[in-house]
Each structure stands twice: as structure tokens, then as C-alpha cells.
Amino acid sequence: MGFPTNPRSIPGSTASGCSRFWKVLDYDLAATLSSGQAFRWERFGDQWEGVIGENVVQLRSSLGGIEAGAFVSQTDWSWLEKYLQIYVQLDAITDCFPSDEPMQQALNTCKGLRLLRQDLWECLASFILSSTKQIVQIRRIVHRLCDRFGKPLIGGTIPWRSFPSVERIAALNEVDLRACGMGFRAPYLLGSARMICNSELDLNSVLTLDLVSAREELMKLPGVGRKIADCVLLFAGGHDRAFPVDVWILKALQQLYFPRRKKTDRQLRAFSERHFGPHGGFAQQYLFHYMRVHHPTLSKLP
DNA sequence: GTCCAGGGATTCA
DNA sequence: TGAATCCATGGA
Numbered sequence: 001m002g003f004p005t006n007p008r009s010i011p012g013s014t015a016s017g018c019s020r021f022w023k024v025l026d027y028d029l030a031a032t033l034s035s036g037q038a039f040r041w042e043r044f045g046d047q048w049e050g051v052i053g054e055n056v057v058q059l060r061s062s063l064g065g066i067e068a069g070a071f072v073s074q075t076d077w078s079w080l081e082k083y084l085q086i087y088v089q090l091d092a093i094t095d096c097f098p099s100d101e102p103m104q105q106a107l108n109t110c111k112g113l114r115l116l117r118q119d120l121w122e123c124l125a126s127f128i129l130s131s132t133k134q135i136v137q138i139r140r141i142v143h144r145l146c147d148r149f150g151k152p153l154i155g156g157t158i159p160w161r162s163f164p165s166v167e168r169i170a171a172l173n174e175v176d177l178r179a180c181g182m183g184f185r186a187p188y189l190l191g192s193a194r195m196i197c198n199s200e201l202d203l204n205s206v207l208t209l210d211l212v213s214a215r216e217e218l219m220k221l222p223g224v225g226r227k228i229a230d231c232v233l234l235f236a237g238g239h240d241r242a243f244p245v246d247v248w249i250l251k252a253l254q255q256l257y258f259p260r261r262k263k264t265d266r267q268l269r270a271f272s273e274r275h276f277g278p279h280g281g282f283a284q285q286y287l288f289h290y291m292r293v294h295h296p297t298l299s300k301l302p
Numbered sequence: 303g304t305c306c307a308g309g310g311a312t313t314c315a
Numbered sequence: 316t317g318a319a320t321c322c323a324t325g326g327a
Contacts, residue, residue, distance in 0.1 A: 036308060131309035137325065183323025225310050246308040288308075
């Protein structure tokens with residue numbers, strides 16, 4: 001298999017620890033890693049490099065599957081299998097999508113798009129930083145945050161650092177955080193980190209709650225409203241029904257489903273809850289990615 | 303220089 | 316309940 005020694009790998013950057021191959025037929029790595037659900041993946045040629053926990057990971061799509069390389073020897077790859085959700089039967093999920101024209105169009109043009117299962121704190125913190133920011137800007141802020149306050153990691157094409165722990169962030173001050181360029185989001189991130197560290201909210205127990213209770217709990221954190229809570233529950237909590245409604249999705253729903261009749265945001269939210277079914281979050285990600293990639297200008301219309 | 307970005311909190315009617 | 320406004324920052 002030879003991912004670590006493959007000549008197509010970037011010279012001097014190949015994972016020297018170990019590698020692994022999974023046979024997966026319908027997994028679009030590029031779409032999944034670049035679709036705005038995670039913010040730290042970098043593309044180098046035909047491979048992707050990023051950090052999961054404290055492991056620097058290289059990923060590549062190869063014939064009929066995914067190759068992974070790590071710089072630290074691994075005996076158990078379950079952490080990566082979980083992150084990538086490799087064993088999820090994608091067709092069983094997309095078969096549940098509504099059969100309407102816009103949904104099928106999004107499905108057909110984004111085949112293999114998956115949902116990741118991210119670390120809860122990293123996902124929460126990243127999306128607190130996401131409000132009224134373009135994805136490229138969110139990536140930059142997260143990068144600076146890790147660069148300044150994360151722990152240095154072994155391996156990689158660039159000097160990777162871990163995502164700073166909730167304790168590390170809670171121990172900082174607003175000036176430290178604003179220096180990362182996050183502006184008015186700094187007190188939100190700091191306040192949320194401190195609430196969690198002070199046990200005013202048990203982040204891990206949120207994962208044991210049903211969707212409505214978990215959402216309600218997360219929204220107690222400063223800077224976390226319905227949209228960010230739903231992103232966290234979808235991308236880190238495994239709540240497939242969570243349907244984050246942002247400006248892109250509002251425009252997508254209005255233009256794709258109700259092109260002739262103006263709907264209020266409230267009406268569109270209600271529609272999203274009843275129309276997309278038990279895996280609505282998956283459907284949402286398909287619509288989001290479809291709009292971003294295939295209709296980047298359409299989304300800017302009033 | 304202007305507009306806008308994977309929003310949330312606050313205010314006011 | 317809902318509309319308006321403010322919040323920093325930087326890319327397009």
C-alpha cells in the first residue's frame with residue numbers, strides 16, 4: 001500500500017509512522033473536508049493534511065478507498081474511523097432524502113459528501129468563531145488560535161499544533177483572543193470556555209441528551225444560538241436531524257423551493273424541520289455544499 | 303470605498 | 316413576536 005513511502009507524497013513531509021487503507025466506495029474526501037464543517041484541513045497536491053486530537057494525519061483518496069498516514073505509530077485506528085465516519089452506510093441515509101427536484105440535484109452533484117464526527121470542544125469553539133465570517137476567514141482565525149495556544153505536534157508539511165483545550169482558552173483573557181483577529185467573538189469564546197471549566201455546563205453530558213434538550217443546553221453558552229448549536233450537534237454530536245439554518249440555507253430554501261413566493265425566515269425554518277426527515281442535517285449539508293460550489297452567485301441574490 | 307460574511311445579543315415597538 | 320441595530324475584521 002505504501003502511503004508513507006509513495007513517491008507522489010510531498011518530499012520531506014511523508015508520514016513516517018504508519019499507514020492504513022480502508023475500502024470505501026462512496027466517499028468524496030475533498031468535498032467532505034472542504035465543505036465548511038471543519039476548518040483545519042489543508043490540501044497538498046492530491047493529499048489532505050490535518051490534525052485530529054494530537055495526531056497529524058495525511059489522507060488521500062485512492063482506488064476504491066481512503067489511505068491514511070500518521071506520524072506517530074498507531075495500533076488502533078478507531079479514532080480516525082470515527083472521525084471520518086467510514087463505516088456509515090451513505091446510501092441508506094441519502095435514500096431517506098425527499099425526492100424533490102432541488103434535493104435530487106444537490107444529491108447528484110455532491111455524491112460522496114459525508115459528515116464528520118468532530119471533537120465537541122473544537123467544533124463548538126470553531127463555530128463560535130464563525131458568526132458573520134467567510135469560511136476562509138474562519139480558517140485563518142482558527143489557525144492563529146492554534147498557532148498561539150496549541151501544543152506543538154509531531155510531523156506534517158507545516159508545523160502543526162493541537163487545537164487549544166478548553167482549559168487553555170479559559171485561562172486566557174480577551175486581549176489574547178482578540179489578537180487572533182476574532183473581534184467581538186472573543187468574549188463569547190472566553191465566556192463559553194469559562195462556563196465549561198467552572199462546571200456550569202457539562203459539555204460531555206450534552207452528548208447523552210436528545211436533540212431538543214442538547215440544543216437548549218448548548219444555547220446557554222454565550223455566543224451560541226440556534227444555528228451554532230445545531231452545527232455542533234450535527235458535526236460533533238451525531239444528531240443527524242439537526243438542521244443548521246444560516247444565510248446560505250435560507251437563500252437556498254427560498255430560491256430552490258419557493259422561487260415565486262417570498263417566505264419569511266420563520267416559515268423557511270418550519271419547512272426545513274418537517275421536510276427533510278430523520279437525516280435532515282445530511283440533506284442540509286448537501287444543499288449548503290451545492291449552493292457554495294454550483295451556485296456561488298445565486299446565493300448572493302436578494 | 304463599499305459590501306458582506308456557516309450569528310448572537312440587545313433594544314424597542 | 317419580529318424588525319432594527321450593533322458587534323470586529325478582512326476578503327472580494
